[in-house]
Amino acid sequence: MTKVTQSVTYILITPLLIFILGCSLGATSKDEIPEISTGYVMDEAFQASPPTSRNAEISLMSNSVETQNTPIVGNYNSAEIHTGSLTVEVNSVTDNLNKIENLIDQEQGYIEHLNSYGTDYNQSANLTVRVPQERFKYVISNLETLGIVLNKSIGSEDVSEQLIDLNARLKSYTREENNLLKLLDNSETISDIIAIERELSRIRSEIESLQGKLKYYDGKITMSTININLVTAYANNTSPPYGLIELITSSPRNNMEQIKTLVENDGGKVDYISSDYSNSVQSLELTVIIKRGSFPTIFKSIENLGTVHNKYTNEPQNANKKIDAKIDSRITVTLRESRYLTPNAQISAAIVLFISITATAIWLVTRRTRS
Numbered sequence: 568m569t570k571v572t573q574s575v576t577y578i579l580i581t582p583l584l585i586f587i588l589g590c591s592l593g594a595t596s597k598d599e600i601p602e603i604s605t606g607y608v609m610d611e612a613f614q615a616s617p618p619t620s621r622n623a624e625i626s627l628m629s630n631s632v633e634t635q636n637t638p639i640v641g642n643y644n645s646a647e648i649h650t651g652s653l654t655v656e657v658n659s660v661t662d663n664l665n666k667i668e669n670l671i672d673q674e675q676g677y678i679e680h681l682n683s684y685g686t687d688y689n690q691s692a693n694l695t696v697r698v699p700q701e702r703f704k705y706v707i708s709n710l711e712t713l714g715i716v717l718n719k720s721i722g723s724e725d726v727s728e729q730l731i732d733l734n735a736r737l738k739s740y741t742r743e744e745n746n747l748l749k750l751l752d753n754s755e756t757i758s759d760i761i762a763i764e765r766e767l768s769r770i771r772s773e774i775e776s777l778q779g780k781l782k783y784y785d786g787k788i789t790m791s792t793i794n795i796n797l798v799t800a801y802a803n804n805t806s807p808p809y810g811l812i813e814l815i816t817s818s819p820r821n822n823m824e825q826i827k828t829l830v831e832n833d834g835g836k837v838d839y840i841s842s843d844y845s846n847s848v849q850s851l852e853l854t855v856i857i858k859r860g861s862f863p864t865i866f867k868s869i870e871n872l873g874t875v876h877n878k879y880t881n882e883p884q885n886a887n888k889k890i891d892a893k894i895d896s897r898i899t900v901t902l903r904e905s906r907y908l909t910p911n912a913q914i915s916a917a918i919v920l921f922i923s924i925t926a927t928a929i930w931l932v933t934r935r936t937r938s
Contacts, residue, residue, distance in 0.1 A: 571649065571902040582654045646727040648784075649703045649791035657714035660690045660797050667694070667795065670709055674702045676790065685799075692797045710795060717798070726784055733784075737777040744770045800890065808862040810880040810898045816873030819851045819902035826900060829868055835894060850903040860891025869900055876903070 596778060657663045660683065676698035683692040698706045707721065744767065751763045816822050825836050835857035843850045857865050866880065 572827050633810070646725060646730055646788060647700075648724045648726055648787045649700060650722050650724075651703070651707050651791070651793040652720040653707070653710050653716065653793070654716070654718035654798065655710065655714045655716055656798050656800060657801065660692050660799055663713050663797055664692060664694075666713065667696070667710070671696050671698065671707065674698050674706055676702070676706070679792075687706050691800050692795075694795050694797075696795065698793065700789060700791050703791040703793075706793065710793070713797075718796075726788070730781070730784060733777055733781050737774060740770055740774045740777065746775065753888075760887040761791070783872075806883060806892070807859055807895045807897075808880065808882040809896065810862070810866050811873065811878065812866070812869060812898065813877040813901040813903070814869075814873035815876050815903055815905050817905050819849050819904060822872045823851050823853060825872060826853065826855065826869055829865060830857055833861050833865065834858060835861070835865075838897070848904050850901065852899070852901045854897055854899045856894055857896050858892055858894050859896050860888075862896045862898070866898055869898065874905075 603851075664681075664683065672708065676696055678694055678696050680695040681692070682694070683690070685691050696706075711719070747763055747767050747770065751760065751767070754760050754763060814822070823840070830837060835855055837853055838855040839852075839857050843851045843852075855865075860880065870878065
């Protein structure tokens with residue numbers, strides 16, 4: 568009876584032991600086969616302790632990134648991008664460019680872009696400078712002292728949330744990269760190695776993209792941007808005076824020589840001359856270019872040379888006295904001999920002649936009737 572019991576017990580236990588052994592072997596075999604994640608599945612979730620401030624949260628997120636090439640976001644006074652823009656009227660663009668260069672060098676900044684153009688009378692310059700965040704307001708204040716501020720604009724953008732998001736994503740990708748590297752070390756089949764390396768390439772691309780964005784924000788926050796536009800008084804002026812005058816004179820050629828002498832003695836020049844001689848009447852036309860400040864005097868002198876038949880002047884009401892010496896004002900003069908009759912004068916003369924002839928005819932008819 569004892570032998571029978573032992574046999575039954577052996578029969579019952581043996582299958583159970585085989586089942587347990589099979590399960591154990593199956594689990595071991597399964598663990599040895601690396602599984603490739605198709606998504607961003609991490610071995611642990613990122614959970615940061617509650618920060619005391621937004622900047623502290625940015626710093627905490629940055630310091631927890633586990634990669635040698637990850638840029639660490641600096642400890643700023645604030646996670647803000649400061650920008651400014653100034654338009655300043657100055658007496659000399661060249662002199663003030665030198666002042667700006669010295670100021671920026673002194674404040675540990677640099678000139679990112681510079682473009683200067685124009686003539687002595689109309690010069691301007693555009694430049695973009697980068698200065699440390701903590702010196703931004705000081706530099707703006709100094710730039711305002713260069714001349715007359717025509718336009719000023721200052722702004723800031725808080726990028727704290729963007730930095731927190733970028734650092735969180737970078738940490739997540741970095742941990743996934745580390746997990747894939749561990750799987751790659753344990754992989755035995757070529758297909759697994761190829762799949763892991765493909766995923767590693769994609770993850771590395773994402774990491775480098777995030778690092779680039781963090782570097783961009785780091786530069787914008789650390790070094791504030793200021794756009795400066797320098798203009799001279801010449802670039803902010805009204806148009807030059809302009810005049811037209813038509814004179815009836817007994818000697819157009821002599822008057823022309825008088826005008827040329829008058830203009831040249833004042834530093835101006837004759838720009839254009841034309842002549843016409845028809846119906847035994849001479850006429851001359853010339854255009855002179857003179858100083859802005861000399862326009863009223865010279866125009867009056869020309870006006871006194873003969874009988875004014877027609878004239879027109881256009882002088883700005885708020886003329887810029889700083890550029891009176893600029894030679895860009897024009898006067899066009901037409902000189903006609905006194906024997907010349909204008910179309911209106913010709914019509915008037917014809918009417919008078921017609922009336923005279925008609926009156927004479929009526930008088931003759933009346934006289935004959937009385938006779």
